[in-house]
Amino acid sequence: MKTLSVLALLLLACRVSADPPVDALEESDSLAKLRADLTALQSLTQGKQVAFTTSLVATGDGQTFGPFDADTPLVFKHVATNIGNAYSPDTGNFTAPLKGAYHFEMHIYGPPDHATAAYLVKNSEKIFAAYEYQTSEWASASNGGSLLLEAGDVVSVLLWKDATVFDDTENYTTFSGHLLFTM
Template sequence: MSASLAGLKVGMEYLQRDNEAKTEELDLIKQQYQEQVTKVRNLEQQNQEQVTKVRNLEQQNQAQIEELISVKARTNNTENQVEVLKREREVKQVAFSASLLASGSGHIGPFNTQTPLVFRHVVANIGNAYNPNTGFFIAPVRGAYHFEFHLYGGGHASHGTGAVLVRNGNPIFIAYEHQASYSVNPSNGATLLLETGDVVFLRQWQNSWIYDSGNHHTTFSGHLLFTV
């Protein structure tokens, strides 16, 4: 074999080995690339799983928040119902009784016109609907109320003893007696349907006189029968 052919054979063998080495290197690179692709896909899958977990947690958290809001709303509703029941119970407990003079004794009047009476000696005022400074009873709730008033006066030739029950400025029932001697004791009562804020009081009848003392002869009383 000539030297040129031997050299050509050696060159070809070198090129073949180099090609095989490069092919192996390329296969290794492809394998490494495929491994990286697999890792990336695994990471993407793991990331997607984490995203799904986060969304699930967000949904669970939202559900818990909604449940807490619902529980709070139910709690507030229960508290409101309790408060309403408490107020209803309080306003259903309304009653008062008072006599005319806080101290001393004597006749009030006579006056030329009807004059409001203020019963200052309070023995009961449950619910504080009666005001001993004005003589007004103010209805705290709509309902049926019963009122009674008892008057006392000395007999007199010119002056009787009387008063009228008034609601919001309008007369309802009167109690009146007149005789020249001895004492008189007129009385009356009424059951009224009152709206919240209605005012009930007594007005002394014109040209009459009314007596009271430490024995509390002259009284005004009222109480709530039931709400409506």
């Protein structure tokens, strides 16, 4: 009888060890929840990737823009990157597809004896400027920053009145931006 009890205990021990311990079940449930959360996060961010990089001139020889009698929109024709298709090379406008924080940069380059200057504009409001004036050397100026945008807000670059910028296929004058995160 004693041998039978020991054998029964051994069989019971083997059966119990074949069943996953309670901790393993909880870990498996946690892993399943993490996988579900990851899938949900991936579906939330799908299609919400936004980034663009542009320069003024797409082809041909170098070109100087300006001076003009009024602030003038710059239309960046060479599109190196346009993930999310939020930048329009026809208008020079970036239109935010989602509410979120975006980062923008502009780099401008111009000939001597003229101001080289531009504004970054959000919905017709001048947000920040880049400016340089050189009498004997080519000028360059840059500026950038992060903006909170609502879906549909428009960001563009304006050439200052009486200022000039230059670009050629070396891409000296550029405008770029990307979505940092949605809100």
